[in-house]
Amino acid sequence: MTGTTSRDPRQPQESALVLPRYGREPEGSRTPVAFPGYRSTALRAPLRTPVDLPHRLTEVTGPVLGEDRVTAADADLTLRMGGEAQGQRIIVFGRVLDSDGRPVPHALVEVWQANAAGRYRHVVDNWPAPLDPHFDGLGRVVTDGLGRYEFTTIRPGAYPWGNHHNAWRPAHIHFSLFGTAFTQRLVTQMYFPGDPLFGQDPIYNAIPPTARHRAVSRFDLERTQDNWALAFQWNIVLRGTDQTPFETDDDGDVA
Amino acid sequence: MSSPHLSPLVRGAREDNDRVPGTPRRGSGFLDGPVRLGTTPSATVGPYLAIGLTWPDGPHAVAEGTAGAIWLRGRVFDGNGDVVPDAMVETWQADPDGRFAHPDDPRGPVTVPGFRGFARSDTVDGGQYAVRTLKPGPVPDGAGGWQAPHVDVSVFARGLLDRVVTRIYFADEAEANAADPVLAALPDDESRRTLIAQRTDDGYVLDVHLQDCADKGMAETVFFAV
Numbered sequence: 001m002t003g004t005t006s007r008d009p010r011q012p013q014e015s016a017l018v019l020p021r022y023g024r025e026p027e028g029s030r031t032p033v034a035f036p037g038y039r040s041t042a043l044r045a046p047l048r049t050p051v052d053l054p055h056r057l058t059e060v061t062g063p064v065l066g067e068d069r070v071t072a073a074d075a076d077l078t079l080r081m082g083g084e085a086q087g088q089r090i091i092v093f094g095r096v097l098d099s100d101g102r103p104v105p106h107a108l109v110e111v112w113q114a115n116a117a118g119r120y121r122h123v124v125d126n127w128p129a130p131l132d133p134h135f136d137g138l139g140r141v142v143t144d145g146l147g148r149y150e151f152t153t154i155r156p157g158a159y160p161w162g163n164h165h166n167a168w169r170p171a172h173i174h175f176s177l178f179g180t181a182f183t184q185r186l187v188t189q190m191y192f193p194g195d196p197l198f199g200q201d202p203i204y205n206a207i208p209p210t211a212r213h214r215a216v217s218r219f220d221l222e223r224t225q226d227n228w229a230l231a232f233q234w235n236i237v238l239r240g241t242d243q244t245p246f247e248t249d250d251d252g253d254v255a
Numbered sequence: 256m257s258s259p260h261l262s263p264l265v266r267g268a269r270e271d272n273d274r275v276p277g278t279p280r281r282g283s284g285f286l287d288g289p290v291r292l293g294t295t296p297s298a299t300v301g302p303y304l305a306i307g308l309t310w311p312d313g314p315h316a317v318a319e320g321t322a323g324a325i326w327l328r329g330r331v332f333d334g335n336g337d338v339v340p341d342a343m344v345e346t347w348q349a350d351p352d353g354r355f356a357h358p359d360d361p362r363g364p365v366t367v368p369g370f371r372g373f374a375r376s377d378t379v380d381g382g383q384y385a386v387r388t389l390k391p392g393p394v395p396d397g398a399g400g401w402q403a404p405h406v407d408v409s410v411f412a413r414g415l416l417d418r419v420v421t422r423i424y425f426a427d428e429a430e431a432n433a434a435d436p437v438l439a440a441l442p443d444d445e446s447r448r449t450l451i452a453q454r455t456d457d458g459y460v461l462d463v464h465l466q467d468c469a470d471k472g473m474a475e476t477v478f479f480a481v
Contacts (some may be wrong), residue, residue, distance in 0.1 A: 018361075019397055023291070024480075031296040033417045038299075040414030043334035044465050046478050053420070053437065053479035056397050058407045061357035062347060063373035069310070099292045112307025120303040124341075137306050174300065174307055180359070182347050182407055183481050185418065189298040206416050207296040214295050237292045 019060050020241040022183040023099060029211040037202030039163050055183060062182040065108040066142050074140040077113075077153035085135035087116025087154030089229040092190070092217070095147045096177060098240035103147025104184075109236075110176040111139040111151065118157030118171075127160060152229065158197055170197035170204060177236060184238040191216045192232065297417040302341050304411065305377060314376045316346065316388035318369025323351075324389055325458030327423060330382040331410060334466030336473050338382025342412035344463070345375045346386050346423070348405070353392035362395075390425065390459075396436050403431035403438065410463060419478045423461050424451045441477060449476040 024030075034045030053059065078085045092111075096104040114120045114137065117129040121136050135154065143149045156171045172189040179185065191204065193216055198204050207215055214237070223231035300308070317324050327346065331339040349355050349372065350365045356372040365372070367389060376384040393401045406423040424432055432438055438447050452459035467475045 020359075022481075025294045025296075029293060029296075031298065031416045033415055033419060035416060038414070038416065041416065042414075044339065044412060044414035045416070046419055046475055047334075047466050048475055048478070050419070050478045050480040051441065053481050055481070056402065057355060057360065057394050058347065058349065058402075058405065059481055061355040061359055063371065064357060065373075097292060099294050101290055101292055110307050112303065114303075120306060122303045122306055124302055139307075174298075174304075176300075176308060180357075182409075185345075185409060186295060186297055187300050187411055187418065188295055189301075203298060203416070207298075211293060211296045214293055215298070237294045239294055240291070 019055060019057065020181075021055050022060070022181060022239045023242040024239065025099075025211075029208050031207050031211075035202055035206035037164075038206055059182045062180055062184065063178055064180070065178055066106045069108055070140040070142055074138075075151045077111075077135065077137065077139045077151065080134050080136050083134035085115065085154050086132050087135075087157075089152065090155050091150060091152050091223060091225065091229050091231040092173065092234060093148070093150035093220075093223065093231065094217075094234040094236060096143050096149060096179075096236045096238065097147055098179070098184070098238050100240035102240065103143070103145075104177075104179055104238060105143055105145045105147050107143045107147070107180070108178060109141050109143065109149050111141075111153075111173050113137050113139075113153065113156040113173040114159055114171075116154050116157050118159035120159075125159075129157070129159065155192070155230075158195075163202060164200075167200065168197050170195040170201050175236065177238065179238040186236070186238055188236075189215065190234050193217065193219055299413055299416050300343060300411040302413045304341070304343055305379070308343060308375065309377070310375065314374050314386050316348070316371050316374040316386060317367070321367065321369060321389065324387050326455075327384075327386045327388060327406065327452065327459055327461070328455070329384060329452070329461040329463060331378050331384065331412070331463045332382065332465065332468065332473060333414075334468055336468035336471035338378070339412055339465070340378055340382050342378040342382070342384075342410055343375060344378065344384035344386070345373070345409045345411070346388065347373050347407045347409075348388065349391040349394050351389050351392045353394045393431055400436065401431070401434065403428050403435035405435070405437070408463075410465075415465075419465070420481050421463065421476050421478050422450050423459070425459060426451050426453050445474065446477050449474060 034041040115132045115135045119129040139151045141149045158168050177186045217232040217234035220231045220233045331342045350367045350370045354365045356365045374386040391404045396402045408421045409418040411418050452461035464473045464476045
């Protein structure tokens with residue numbers, strides 16, 4: 001402390017549990033649950049304002065999932081069913097952090113994606129693009145002690161969908177993360193830089209303009225592998241614990 | 256200090272250069288607030304979530320063969336009152352002693368062997384989710400009181416750009432439910448009813464209604480901002 005006034009640290013009430021509070025992204029930079037241009041939200045996104053749920057034990061804890069849910073082969077989506085997937089081989093890597101900048105170590109990261117032609121291996125995806133016998137589109141990794149993750153895959157293709165006339169989804173990889181608390185759960189999509197399909201995609205454009213760049217990976221020449229693969233970096237930021245020093249009645253110093 | 260070009264922060268500082276509460280120290284050069292990184296925006300799970308999020312043991316919050324295990328079931332409905340067959344429901348809850356399978360539970364670890372407390376179920380079966388678990392016990396509310404037995408629920412689907420969060424309470428816990436701070440904060444019994452699961456032969460059932468459907472007499476479930 002460098003403050004000009006001194007103050008005893010606050011003692012927690014002994015009868016009360018001391019729980020972290022997870023900060024919430026302001027509405028202007030958080031994806032809304034509904035977006036008019038994304039037609040499926042019309043009948044699915046709840047219409048009433050959600051009720052604030054204070055963070056208690058159930059919300060500040062969450063499933064601890066890690067090494068036991070992955071195998072080494074899960075980190076390479078290009079080698080499946082006895083052969084190599086078609087397409088541009090890429091390395092996707094980055095760190096999982098919370099909004100306080102702390103790494104989220106030993107955390108499960110689940111990913112899924114379309115193949116190089118833009119087709120998912122799923123019964124309801126039947127547009128006329130080829131399936132790849134050596135690509136199932138599923139990957140799982142666990143972050144290391146510094147919150148780093150990395151997997152090898154092929155660059156997914158764009159694909160058409162029925163949202164509007166001639167609608168195409170920009171190439172993307174789906175990500176699912178738990179963090180360490182129920183409040184931190186995140187399911188999202190990673191995009192590739194400079195995709196010309198961004199402008200007509202309501203799922204991308206549902207993200208407020210100030211936050212869209214956070215959904216786009218960065219090409220990293222340094223991490224490409226000679227004669228092997230391109231590389232894209234994408235850091236993922238989960239909600240951190242609320243630290244609002246000015247809400248206290250002290251002199252505003254930050255320890 | 257008469258320059259008209261000084262920033263409001265500098266003009267607002269005290270003559271002795273001490274800090275006015277809530278403003279940075281003049282010229283300190285140090286950050287005066289914590290660094291906050293912007294969080295990654297959420298996106299829909301889309302229609303192909305089964306590729307990435309299917310686990311053979313997904314619906315099981317408890318180890319197989321656990322005595323007293325029950326099924327939590329229900330269907331997910333949209334604003335037309337039609338079932339949503341491509342959603343995913345995830346549940347997170349305490350064990351029968353009210354403890355969580357998580358290192359931050361300050362009261363110690365769960366007491367039931369093989370209790371994960373977490374389950375995920377798709378709704379491919381006619382819009383129905385099904386989770387095998389143990390009924391949770393009461394959980395401290397952090398202020399000296401108790402929350403009624405409950406399960407935190409996340410619903411993901413095509414057409415939802417973020418998860419929606421709700422809770423499952425239990426109809427046979429009327430007394431605990433009446434004292435629960437979350438239920439008490441809801442405006443009326445009609446809202447509370449959307450969160451209370453009813454007894455079945457092998458557990459409990461609670462449907463999730465993403466929106467009202469007046470034609471079919473369906474009321475939107477209470478969802479929470481966490």
